[in-house]
Amino acid sequence: KAGVTQTPRYLIKTRGQQVTLSCSPISGHRSVSWYQQTPGQGLQFLFEYFSETQRNKGNFPGRFSGRQFSNSRSEMNVSTLELGDSALYLCASSFSPTGVAKNIQYFGAGTRLSVL
Amino acid sequence: DAKTTQPPSMDCAEGRAANLPCNHSTISGNEYVYWYRQIHSQGPQYIIHGLKNNETNEMASLIITEDRKSSTLILPHATLRDTAVYYCIVRVDYGANSKLTFGKGITLSVRP
Numbered sequence: 001k002a003g004v005t006q007t008p009r010y011l012i013k014t015r016g017q018q019v020t021l022s023c024s025p026i027s028g029h030r031s032v033s034w035y036q037q038t039p040g041q042g043l044q045f046l047f048e049y050f051s052e053t054q055r056n057k058g059n060f061p062g063r064f065s066g067r068q069f070s071n072s073r074s075e076m077n078v079s080t081l082e083l084g085d086s087a088l089y090l091c092a093s094s095f096s097p098t099g100v101a102k103n104i105q106y107f108g109a110g111t112r113l114s115v116l
Numbered sequence: 117d118a119k120t121t122q123p124p125s126m127d128c129a130e131g132r133a134a135n136l137p138c139n140h141s142t143i144s145g146n147e148y149v150y151w152y153r154q155i156h157s158q159g160p161q162y163i164i165h166g167l168k169n170n171e172t173n174e175m176a177s178l179i180i181t182e183d184r185k186s187s188t189l190i191l192p193h194a195t196l197r198d199t200a201v202y203y204c205i206v207r208v209d210y211g212a213n214s215k216l217t218f219g220k221g222i223t224l225s226v227r228p
Contacts, residue, residue, distance in 0.1 A: 004159070033215070043160070043203075043218035056215055090159050092216075105216060107159030 002027065004093050004108035012114045018079040021111045025072050025093030031055075032074040033105060034066060037088040046089075049074055078113075086115045119143065120204045120219050127225040134191040136222055138204030141185045147208050149180060150216070151189050153200040160203065160218075163189065194226045 005024040013019050025032050034046040045058040049068035066076045092105035121139045128134040150165040164178045171178045177190040201221040
């Protein structure tokens with residue numbers, strides 16, 4: 001079974017631009033969560049989607065948004081990029097949403113975003 | 117904030133058991149202990165989880181103390197490919213706030 005696929009793997013943008021990252025979950029998984037990883041802050045939760053609905057949200061500004069499609073694929077968008085948005089963005093999928101017993105999240109390899 | 121404390125790093129010799137400690141003294145009765153690891157430049161990988169009984173799978177064993185205030189992840193025969201950052205996480209397994217909260221983790225270095 002294929003794992004979680006994130007595209008692109010690497011991305012370079014300049015300040016003020018916007019970016020869209022894509023995540024294809026494991027087949028049959030309906031929950032997708034997004035995380036940001038930086039050397040200073042570590043791994044931080046962004047948001048979670050299940051059945052096209054945002055179920056949970058971390059403490060990030062409104063410039064960070066996401067959505068999920070009917071096939072469970074998810075996209076994350078960051079508008080008006082800042083230098084501090086440079087990070088590894090990770091997507092994780094699970095069969096059931098967080099809040100259901102024994103939810104195990106499986107992570108993709110991430111998209112490394114560099115903002116110049 | 118993460119509810120666990122782990123030493124920043126440890127090392128072990130290849131082929132020996134690696135015992136990774138984790139303190140979670142404020143753990144609640146309904147919180148599980150999860151372990152993930154992250155090999156450089158890859159996404160975190162699920163290893164194992166447990167509530168109060170010891171657990172074993174093909175990757176590792178998880179030993180949880182009787183008072184549940186600490187646990188140990190055991191890699192029985194460490195290899196060079198086990199060099200990674202290991203995260204110990206406590207989370208409720210239900211409810212809207214059962215997201216994974218990662219701390220700084222422990223860096224395990226396996227030496228030849």
